[in-house]
Amino acid sequence: MAIIDFFLTQDVRFPTSKQLDGSDAMNPDPDYSAAYVSFGVTGGESGHSSVFTIGRGNDVQVAALESLKPYVMDRDLDELLSDMGSLYKELTGDSQLRWLGPEKGVMHMAIGAVVNALWDIKAKREGKPVWELLADMSPEEMTGLIDFRYLEGVLTPAQALELFEAAVPHREARKAALRAEGYPAYTTSPGWLGYSDEKLERLAREAIADGFGRIKLKVGADKADDIRRLGVARRVCGDGFPIAVDANQRWGVAEAIDWITALAPFEPDWVEEPTSPDDILGHAEIARAVAPIRVSTGEHMASRVIARQLLESNAVGLLQIDSARVAGVNENVAILAMAAVKGVRVFPHAGGVGLCEAVQHLAFFDYVSITGLKEDRAIEYVDHLHEHFVDPVTVHSGRYWSTDVPGTSQEMKPESRDYFEFPHGQEWRS
């Protein structure tokens, strides 16, 4: 019997605001941060994960993780690992914790990190990267990961089972194809609002030279600037090259429609987060008005309940799952399955710190054991902070290359965690 005997949290913050990396219309000065959690058996197995935040409030996120310690400490690890749906459902269903959401915000994200850290242990024990661990599960096990409450209308247990079963004959070939071909990436690196036109142009050229088949620009602060910047990008990238734009929730519905119409001549590939991530009806209205330009959201999509409604009402032309926003791998399996049932393509959100490392596994799993599609999809990529991870992403030639390292790739190097620990790490003391 393996009993969990340690549960540790850390408040880790990187001073990214100094360079205006990650600046957008809603987030002018983010300090990319991780509310970090690890637990396991002393001297034995351990799992790692974190919630991504952008600075202030990371301490609150750590407090939420700490509040989950009693649910994990002294538990039988073998028992928890024997049913990977159980801890997820126990935590999201806990009546007292539910009051703090339900299924949204700080407490929900903390549950996600704890669930993901358990997946990290599971994958390490099985000696597989978590994408492959998931991809190799039986359709019944996969179905058991999902909480189907509130999903009817889009996804029932029978539909999920059928979806997973249909992929079984193709899994091995897809795993081989993934390893041989990689998975498309796109990059937001050229498009941050804080950058000059010259820097935008230079980075866009570099992105194309690096093999990226799609880039994304932040928009929404100033319409004339956006028209100019998108013009620069279109000129550099050429006609037909996919350029997405991202408004980070800046607009109301009418303003979104007006602004997107002004950008339409530059043929944006999609318009991301045009308005509040909770505004199902608003997204649907914008989508109808700006078609064929596609509307998307997801990095702030609080739960599978919001995802189900976005899909049910054709409010999004594509969906952007996030590894750290919902209650972990389990809830993202539900969202991926719903998107597949509705035929909506997923372009995972990443960037931040650790998001690329985490979300790649979900995209690979989706390809192998759900949709079998990858060439018309892409995982977001931003080229910073990867050096702090034990198993950083491998991205070159415009593609993610699948890892074979056991686990979830979310373990941050101990020396990085200590150096950037807030407020007592060396970085913040100076």
Add this chain to the structure above:
Amino acid sequence: MAIIDFFLTQDVRFPTSKQLDGSDAMNPDPDYSAAYVSFGVTGGESGHSSVFTIGRGNDVQVAALESLKPYVMDRDLDELLSDMGSLYKELTGDSQLRWLGPEKGVMHMAIGAVVNALWDIKAKREGKPVWELLADMSPEEMTGLIDFRYLEGVLTPAQALELFEAAVPHREARKAALRAEGYPAYTTSPGWLGYSDEKLERLAREAIADGFGRIKLKVGADKADDIRRLGVARRVCGDGFPIAVDANQRWGVAEAIDWITALAPFEPDWVEEPTSPDDILGHAEIARAVAPIRVSTGEHMASRVIARQLLESNAVGLLQIDSARVAGVNENVAILAMAAVKGVRVFPHAGGVGLCEAVQHLAFFDYVSITGLKEDRAIEYVDHLHEHFVDPVTVHSGRYWSTDVPGTSQEMKPESRDYFEFPHGQEWRS
């Protein structure tokens, strides 16, 4: 100049799970709790408020309050009080804190309590209960309280101004009527799931004898039990007496329709929280299917954005605002104004600890300076934990009676806070 020089938080928990007070289908064993905050000037003015939770996680809510301390400490109180929209908009608009929601969950509720504590100071300084302070504001000031982002389609600044202006000529007469006649209350006290049929019957009889014109029963754990319990209540109360039922999010859409149909012969006045509070489309579908029975929600309604969609899509026949779920008085003013524009009646959620004290002010304000309607509305009432407040609600003859004590009525007695402080207060040490 008055500079804020203290900001204190407390984790206060009442062991209500011992008596099964407050038990429902989703919350079998709540310990009613308050994440308490007070700030002000030492030896001078101070404001008090709290976030209601049901036990575990109250410490996380306190941590969220603590994280707001730097936004309040050392600020010029006169400046903050001169524009009661400013602190609210500053906190909900803070880019780094926004990442933790946006506008939902633990961080949003913490912002609400801080905003409400500022209202407490404002009302005390003006020597008025906050309902009257609000009711006496100019229509322009009221409009300035609201963040209109994401509300277009239901509420614009011009619409809000017009709404508030229309009430001005009637305010004084309505204030007099409120003081003379009170405001209707309804009670959930008979209907908790943990109670026996005998206790339900006895408490229902007492409620009627006490003058309540409406009661509410918790449902959703067992259909046969619900049919039997609603039968008991209907027999005791008589035909035509309004009996609401509350499922506390227990059902999916199809199950809700099925269950409500089974309860329909007992003519429930409304069905509260039939499904996920985030499921706009689900509420709309249930509402269409079970009409003329009215669907309602609100105690877990995360923000004005969710409220706007519920109203826009006719998903609710009535709306239940909560004083502690959203970002304070300001966001509830927006929700009340939207409900008025859409002609949807508000039946405020209360109970818990301090919710009755807080929400009564919003209902009184709505009557005086927005809708002018109160006889076809009612504020929820539960008869416990009021003794811990400095200015407890006055409820008799089935009605709330307006307070004239300056402030927001949210100040808890220091001796109660200390006795029930978790985990070191006397109650929890023993």
